[in-house]
Amino acid sequence: MIKKKLSKNPLKPSMNRRFSTLASILQNNWSLIEKSFNTQIVKLKNKIMKKLFLGLALTAGTLAFAQETETKTVNASPLKKDVQPVRFGIKAGGNSAYFSQQKFGINTQQLGFHAGAFVNIPVSKQFSIQPEVLFNQMGAKDVMYSTETDNGVTNVKTKVQSRVQMNYISVPLMVQMRPVDKFYIEAGPEFSYFLNGKNKSESSVASTTGGVTTTTESSNSQDIDKDMINKFNFGLGLGLGYDITSNIGINARYVNSLTKIDKSRPAAENNNRIFQLGLNYKF
Incomplete structure (x- = not known):
């Protein structure tokens, strides 16, 4: 190998x-x-x-x-400086109303009331917006005639008058301005919806003989025909108010309606005028 x-x-x-x-x-x-x-x-x-x-x-x-x-x-921004919180409240008071075709006076004033709730929304130290929801009575009174007769023995006084009472739900939207802390002025629109109402006629006869007076009264009432009434009412309000305390205040307002009441009559002689005076309470 x-x-x-x-x-x-x-x-x-x-x-x-x-x-x-x-x-x-x-x-x-x-x-x-x-x-x-x-x-x-x-x-x-x-x-x-x-x-x-x-x-x-x-x-x-x-x-x-x-x-x-x-x-x-x-x-x-001046609008955001010292702005107060939003506050809710309630209010109530008396009304004195008449129709635009009447002359302002004691014999034409129909007394009623208003009551409801509101919310005050400040947008600055001086300005605020106040929407309200109110039950609101309007209407008018008319003294058809008033007479007095005296025959030397008996004195007779006769008075016949008619009243119109109209109930609304009103929604005012007021803009308030405070020139000072406790006092304010306000203005804005008011929207109302007609609920119901009554026509009343009243008569009274007072007879006085020998120092004794006898009075006889009678009245008649009937519901207002809703089909004849304009359901929606629009007006402009102007008022003022004063805060008595931080919770309690007093308010006065005048509202001039611009829409007609009776559908068949012109608006110029056929709308509501109302004065309001009341108290309010803020929570």
């Missing part, structure tokens, strides 16, 4: 020497490499921290400027 001799690789000892030399160099310079790497890391951290602090400073400055601007804007 013939044995072949394996030839040795001439490159292997050379490569081993190179790797050994490289390992020796890395081992001798590892501390320098590690130190250089740590230095770069520290520099990178410092750069990141600087940018982070700069960004936070810019953000804080922007927010502070925005807040200051908003504060100045709010303070600059």
Whole structure:
């Protein structure tokens, strides 16, 4: 048997020497490499921290400027300064009403009442809006004739009058202005819806003889025909008021209707006039 001799690789000892030399160099310079790497890391951290602090400073400055601007804007508005809270309340009082075709006087005034609730919404220290919902009585009275006769023995007084009583649900929308803290004036529209009503006729005869008076009275009442009445009533109100305390106040108002009552008659001689005087209580 013939044995072949394996030839040795001439490159292997050379490569081993190179790797050994490289390992020796890395081992001798590892501390320098590690130190250089740590230095770069520290520099990178410092750069990141600087940018982070700069960004936070810019953000804080922007927010502070925005807040200051908003504060100045709010303070600059006179409508938002010293605004009182929204308050609810109730009110009630007496009415004195007549029709536009009548002359204002004692013999034409139909007495009634109003009652309901309201909410007062301030928009500034001096101005507020007050919507209301009221049960509201309107109408008129008319003295058809009044006579007196005296024959020397007996005195006779005769009076015949008619009354119209009309019940509405009214929704006034008043704008109030306060020149001083407790006193205000108001104006605004009033929208009303007719519910029902009555026509009443009354007569009285008073006879006096020898100092003795005998009175005879009679009356008749009938419902108003709703088909003849304009259901919706629109008017303009003007009034004033005074706050007796922070909760209790007094109010006076005049309302002039602009729509006709009876559908068959002209509006100029056929609408409501009403005076109101009442008390209100704010919660």
